[in-house]
Amino acid sequence: MSPLSLLPIGLGLALLPFLSFGPAPATTDAVAAFAVGAGDDALALDGPGRFIGAKACKNCHNGEDKGNIHDKWAASAHARAYATLGTPEAKKIAAGMGIDDPQKSEKCLECHVTAFGVDPKEIKKGFLIEDGVQCETCHGAGEEHFKVRFKESMQKDKPPSPIGENEVHAVRDPASCIRCHNERSPTHKEFCFKERMAEIEHLDPRRERTEEELAKLRETCTPDCPKCKREKEKKDGE
Numbered sequence: 094m095s096p097l098s099l100l101p102i103g104l105g106l107a108l109l110p111f112l113s114f115g116p117a118p119a120t121t122d123a124v125a126a127f128a129v130g131a132g133d134d135a136l137a138l139d140g141p142g143r144f145i146g147a148k149a150c151k152n153c154h155n156g157e158d159k160g161n162i163h164d165k166w167a168a169s170a171h172a173r174a175y176a177t178l179g180t181p182e183a184k185k186i187a188a189g190m191g192i193d194d195p196q197k198s199e200k201c202l203e204c205h206v207t208a209f210g211v212d213p214k215e216i217k218k219g220f221l222i223e224d225g226v227q228c229e230t231c232h233g234a235g236e237e238h239f240k241v242r243f244k245e246s247m248q249k250d251k252p253p254s255p256i257g258e259n260e261v262h263a264v265r266d267p268a269s270c271i272r273c274h275n276e277r278s279p280t281h282k283e284f285c286f287k288e289r290m291a292e293i294e295h296l297d298p299r300r301e302r303t304e305e306e307l308a309k310l311r312e313t314c315t316p317d318c319p320k321c322k323r324e325k326e327k328k329d330g331e
């Protein structure tokens with residue numbers, strides 16, 4: 094039996110911590126203190142709600158029938174991005190740049206955590222920077238979405254309403270990745286959007302898509318992607 098069949102009972106209880114209001118924990122203050130750099134980009138995706146953290150998405154975006162989105166993310170490099178900054182490899186890179194502790198330096202945190210540079214007031218209790226590059230990095234602050242969908246989940250027989258303007262966004266846009274996957278990263282590797290997106294793709298099977306629609310979606314890449322260019326030249330040369 095999938096744990097999700099318990100959802101109606103589990104939901105209310107599990108969500109309670111997120112419904113209580115309170116000051117942000119010290120760990121988030123440390124990150125939010127740096128109101129510079131990539132923070133501006135993060136804010137571009139920011140709606141009126143606060144950042145609530147990946148755990149708050151799990152109840153509704155996990156389980157076989159929903160595409161196991163939370164667990165796929167949790168097993169990905171993005172979820173480990175903060176932990177990576179504590180490794181000997183990270184410390185070595187940092188030392189070379191005169192940085193003592195990468196887990197405390199804005200020069201590393203800006204791309205290795207979510208909501209970097211955001212005002213602590215915009216970060217809700219329960220959000221953990223330890224969770225690295227989380228859902229809200231790409232989808233925007235989730236509080237408003239959470240509220241709307243939580244309310245709707247109580248009205249069992251109603252189909253979900255369309256995603257509102259102030260909720261989360263889901264756009265397949267290379268620009269949203271390149272703000273971190275670029276030459277400013279000390280370990281930068283060539284970034285082919287098409288290829289890397291395939292590695293983290295997490296579609297919801299409840300959304301019906303034809304093979305054609307899927308293929309079109311998966312064609313998206315940066316116009317100047319060197320890898321795609323090389324592949325095209327190879328193909329054209331044959």
Ligand code: HEC
Pocket residue numbers: 145146147149150151152153154228229232234235236238239242243244246253254255256261262263
């Ligand atoms: C109470 C349930 C619930 C919670 C909690 C929840 N979601 Fe959702 N989410 C939904 C539902 C339902 C839909 C789909 C609506 C539809 O398909 O029309 C959805 C859709 C989405 C979409 C697709 C949006 C689009 O424009 O296509 C994204 C992205 C998303 N959620 C991200 C998140 C993130 C990130 C979190 C945590 C911060 C989260 N959700 C928490 C219920 C929830």
Ligand code: HEC
Pocket residue numbers: 170171173174175177203204205206226230231266269270271272273274286289290292293
């Ligand atoms: C906030 C910064 C940030 C954004 C935005 C971001 N990433 Fe990442 N990404 C990282 C970091 C940091 C890592 C490395 C994490 C680690 O290994 O600890 C990573 C790792 C990855 C990996 C694994 C690569 C490997 O060599 O293991 C893939 C694939 C990936 N990202 C794809 C994407 C895609 C696709 C997007 C856009 C839709 C994106 N990322 C957006 C920061 C980001």
Ligand code: HEC
Pocket residue numbers: 177178180182183184186187190192195200201202203204205272273274275276277278279280281282
């Ligand atoms: C501009 C964004 C950015 C900054 C700043 C940044 N990183 Fe990263 N980091 C990434 C991305 C993206 C990856 C994933 C590797 C890739 O595909 O480029 C990554 C991966 C890593 C990895 C894993 C090694 C690997 O090859 O996957 C380590 C270790 C690391 N970073 C350490 C650091 C340290 C230490 C700092 C600060 C001195 C730092 N990073 C600053 C974006 C950044």
Ligand code: HEC
Pocket residue numbers: 147150154162163164166167171226227228229230231232263264265266293295296297298300310
């Ligand atoms: C590195 C960026 C990134 C992260 C991290 C990320 N997503 Fe996404 N997600 C995307 C992109 C890009 C799309 C749009 C994909 C597309 O066009 O099909 C997407 C699509 C979605 C959708 C819509 C799926 C569909 O079938 O249309 C949902 C729901 C969703 N994400 C939820 C989440 C949740 C929940 C998490 C965290 C547990 C998460 N995402 C983490 C980038 C990300």
